[in-house]
Amino acid sequence: NAGVMQNPRHLVRRRGQEARLRCSPMKGHSHVYWYRQLPEEGLKFMVYLQKENIIDESGMPKERFSAEFPKEGPSILRIQQVVRGDSAAYFCASSPLETGSPLHFGNGTRLTVT
C-alpha cells in the first residue's frame, strides 16, 4: 500500500528556469495539499486541490506559482522563473474525503535554486 509519492526527491534549477514537482496521493485519497518548508521551520500551507479543482490557494504566491490536479495523473506544483528564495522543501499530503482525517505526507522535493 504505497504512501504519498513525490518526485523528484531533489531538484536543482538555475535562476529563471521552471521547476515542476509531482505528487501522487495515497490510493483512495482524492484531496491533495501542498506545503513548503524552509530549514529549521514549520510547514506553511500553499494550496489545497481536489481532482480538477483548486479549493484553497490562499497560501500560494500570486505570481510564478501554480498547481493542478488533473483527472488523470499526479498533482503538479509548478514554479516559473525560479529565484533563490524559492529554495525549500516542498511537501505534498493527501487525505480521504472525510473531514477530521489526518494528512499523510510524502518525503518531499528539495528544490535548490542556484
Place this chain on the structure above:
Amino acid sequence: GESVGLHLPTLSVQEGDNSIINCAYSNSASDYFIWYKQESGKGPQFIIDIRSNMDKRQGQRVTVLLNKTVKHLSLQIAATQPGDSAVYFCAENLPNNAGNMLTFGGGTRLMVKP
C-alpha cells in the same frame, strides 16, 4: 492570522526517560489536533491525533493531552528511545480551514542521549 506555537525549540532527554513536548494554540474554536514526527530528510509522519471533545488519548508509548482551558497541547513519549530523535510538530485544524488543511507550529527538536 492565528497560529500554533511551541514553548521549547530543543528538548534533550536521556534514553529511557519520559519526554514531554508542549504546544500552545491560539484559536479556541479549533476542533482537531495532530502531532507529527519529522526525521531528517523525510516528510512529517503522523503520530497521534485528538479531537476537541477529548482531554486525553493514548497510543503506543505516546499520549496526547489537550487542555482547552489554557489552549495547551502536549505530547508525552514514554521510555524515550534513540529512534525518537526527530523534530515534532503540532498542527491544528482551524475552524475555517478548508477540508483537512492543517496549520503547523514551529516544531520542537527532541534529542535522545544514549
